[in-house]
Amino acid sequence: MGHSVFALVDCNNFYASCEKLFRPDLRCKPVVVLSNNDGCVVARSKEVKALGIKMGVPIFQIRDEIEQHGIVCFSSNYALYADLSSRVMSILEEEAPRVEIYSIDEAFMDLTGVAHTVDLLEFGRKVKARVDQHVGITVGIGIAPTKTLAKLANHAAKKYPATGQVVDLMSPARQRRLMALVDVGDVWGVGRRITEKLKARGIHTALNLADADPKTIRREFSVVLERTVQELNGISCLELEALAPTKKQIVCSRSFGQRITERSELREAVAKYMSRAAEKLRGEKRLARVVQVFVRTGVFNSSDPHYSGSLSVELPNPTDDTRDLLEAADVLFSRIYKAGYRYAKAGVMLTDFYEHGTYQHDLFRGSFERKQSKELMGVLDQINHSGLGSVFFASQGTSPQWAMKREHLSPAYTTRWEELPVVR
DNA sequence: TCTGGGGTCCTAGGACCC
DNA sequence: TCTGGGGTCCTAGGACCC
Numbered sequence A: 001m002g003h004s005v006f007a008l009v010d011c012n013n014f015y016a017s018c019e020k021l022f023r024p025d026l027r028c029k030p031v032v033v034l035s036n037n038d039g040c041v042v043a044r045s046k047e048v049k050a051l052g053i054k055m056g057v058p059i060f061q062i063r064d065e066i067e068q069h070g071i072v073c074f075s076s077n078y079a080l081y082a083d084l085s086s087r088v089m090s091i092l093e094e095e096a097p098r099v100e101i102y103s104i105d106e107a108f109m110d111l112t113g114v115a116h117t118v119d120l121l122e123f124g125r126k127v128k129a130r131v132d133q134h135v136g137i138t139v140g141i142g143i144a145p146t147k148t149l150a151k152l153a154n155h156a157a158k159k160y161p162a163t164g165q166v167v168d169l170m171s172p173a174r175q176r177r178l179m180a181l182v183d184v185g186d187v188w189g190v191g192r193r194i195t196e197k198l199k200a201r202g203i204h205t206a207l208n209l210a211d212a213d214p215k216t217i218r219r220e221f222s223v224v225l226e227r228t229v230q231e232l233n234g235i236s237c238l239e240l241e242a243l244a245p246t247k248k249q250i251v252c253s254r255s256f257g258q259r260i261t262e263r264s265e266l267r268e269a270v271a272k273y274m275s276r277a278a279e280k281l282r283g284e285k286r287l288a289r290v291v292q293v294f295v296r297t298g299v300f301n302s303s304d305p306h307y308s309g310s311l312s313v314e315l316p317n318p319t320d321d322t323r324d325l326l327e328a329a330d331v332l333f334s335r336i337y338k339a340g341y342r343y344a345k346a347g348v349m350l351t352d353f354y355e356h357g358t359y360q361h362d363l364f365r366g367s368f369e370r371k372q373s374k375e376l377m378g379v380l381d382q383i384n385h386s387g388l389g390s391v392f393f394a395s396q397g398t399s400p401q402w403a404m405k406r407e408h409l410s411p412a413y414t415t416r417w418e419e420l421p422v423v424r
Numbered sequence B, C: 001t002c003t004g005g006g007g008t009c010c011t012a013g014g015a016c017c018c
Helices: A014-021 A046-050 A059-069 A078-095 A120-134 A147-159 A172-181 A192-200 A206-210 A214-220 A223-232 A263-283 A322-336 A373-386
Strands: A006-011 A031-034 A041-044 A072-075 A098-103 A106-110 A139-144 A166-168 A249-260 A286-297 A308-319 A343-355
Touching: A006 A078, A006 A120, A006 A147, A014 A031, A014 A041, A014 A072, A014 A078, A031 A046, A041 A046, A078 A098, A078 A106, A078 A120, A120 A139, A120 A166, A139 A147, A147 A166, A147 A172, A147 A223, A172 A206, A206 A223, A214 A223, A249 A263, A249 A286, A263 A286, A263 A322, A263 A343, A263 A373, A286 A322, A308 A322, A308 A343, A322 A373
Parallel strands: A031 A072, A139 A166
Antiparallel strands: A006 A106, A006 A139, A031 A041, A098 A106, A249 A343, A286 A308, A286 A343
């Protein structure tokens, strides 16, 4: 309590930087990474940001800019990003006793214990240099007494090159000076809607928000925003969570490469997502009791008739067996499917999780657990993770027409032997 | 023609109970 | 016509994050 110190480490333009890492020829070239199906821009190199291309824009809207500026496009290569991320994170874990991996490209470090033994700015510079040297990814670092202020410090580290991308924001006077320059919408936890409401009340900067009355904010907004106000004032409300909390839900959903009109194809897609969700569930070492399936048409094209169907079911007993889950998903699917629509997306969700061995089986229905379920699922996961091949259920189909579009995929430089980069 | 995916937390309102 | 007070649990929806 009292004197926490957090560092927020954030990789610059992470996905775009990962792609550039293995393509030195692209060093100063504009690069974007696209979402699944090559739909929207999800990461931009600094050259692309400078061109004013916004995050999340559909690729078809910027065809001209791509052509004109020679922007290089990549499909998302998640395996590559995850691998480089874990390399960055292991370095951070060597440098601090406790690290919270907040997302694929961000982590909070707990510097509470070391703060009085080292110079924080120097410490930050050292961490940055180590990541740069060992992984080749550039990071920005913000250091402050609360997570929200550390985020703000990180924001400043990126915005002002003179900082060398490391900012120590422990001093309250510096906090106030910076907050006066930051738009309230750039504060962590303040999204578009709340920004609008705040500005209507005359709160325009982070400093305005810090100086607002917490009780009023709670009444007119929420306890969440009240916490933000406290955090901006150096009162730490958000703890560092070094142990990843177990998931409460698992979602697998995808937009299709092309619209689906065939029932059998849509059914295969649902089965495929269900199998993936079951794998994730076993990875979490949990059993799920509630299964949900949804299908829907596109939401952007208004000329096609819209339909969105979703249904969930509570299983008699929690399970992690792909066969049980597929069975449930199929029943739900047949109840929500309607012929005659052009489907754009489908997905499944698992919720209501239990640990193995803690669930009290229904006395009257008894335990229907399949024989050797654990063994079969174990072998299934093992084969699929070995890289030797893949085993799956027939209901998923073998040559989906609905597979994702990934026309600009980079090689798996770090995760497949055949695709290792070669230095000549 | 073409617009991502996967999470969390909070709140309001309804159902139900005593 | 007028019709209490308090609690729990669940769900849907909204807001946010990366």
